[in-house]
Amino acid sequence: GQNIDQPTEMTATEGAIVQINCTYQTSGFNGLFWYQQHAGEAPTFLSYNVLDGLEEKGRFSSFLSRSKGYSYLLLKELQMKDSASYLCAVRDSNYQLIWGAGTKLIIKP
């Protein structure tokens, strides 16, 4: 079966750096997405990786290793507003999106 694994919850301190990992086993691979979702709100798109390597976008970066079935989202200079759930999703060989359950990130002052 297809599977996306992410930690359920993580805690970090304001101003610090946090890395949220995502591992996947899917039928084929056609890209990996990260979304941010604040409680009770809609997910919003953060990043897309289809080739190996690091994609940087301001305070957020996303890394992909296709051979290892692994990605991470790196958040720098954490702010209280970064408290949210972070969803990892992989597009499989049928171009269907497979979603992880999300990682709830708690930022403490």
Next chain:
Amino acid sequence: DGGITQSPKYLFRKEGQNVTLSCEQNLNHDAMYWYRQDPGQGLRLIYYSQIVNDFQKGDIAEGYSVSREKKESFPLTVTSAQKNPTAFYLCAIGDTGREYGSEKLFFGSGTQLSVL
């Protein structure tokens, strides 16, 4: 104001009742999706539509129905056959990028459906 609009924000269903969730967009996108979100689980696809008057079942279509009579509208009906309807329902439109497969989703604000 452009975007994707879901309504209502909260909805309550009585036993044996059908309820309809609205999803409207004015961004002229072809692809529209309905997802269900339950605590501790990933998003699950209910139905999707890539063109007017056509739609496809997703992974958990049983107990749900949709229509796509207009490009702008993709309503979801939760029927009485759906025995566990309590969930957060998200409508999304697909924004196709330059690369095939890079389509990213823009979501509506969601509808929380609860059973009375």
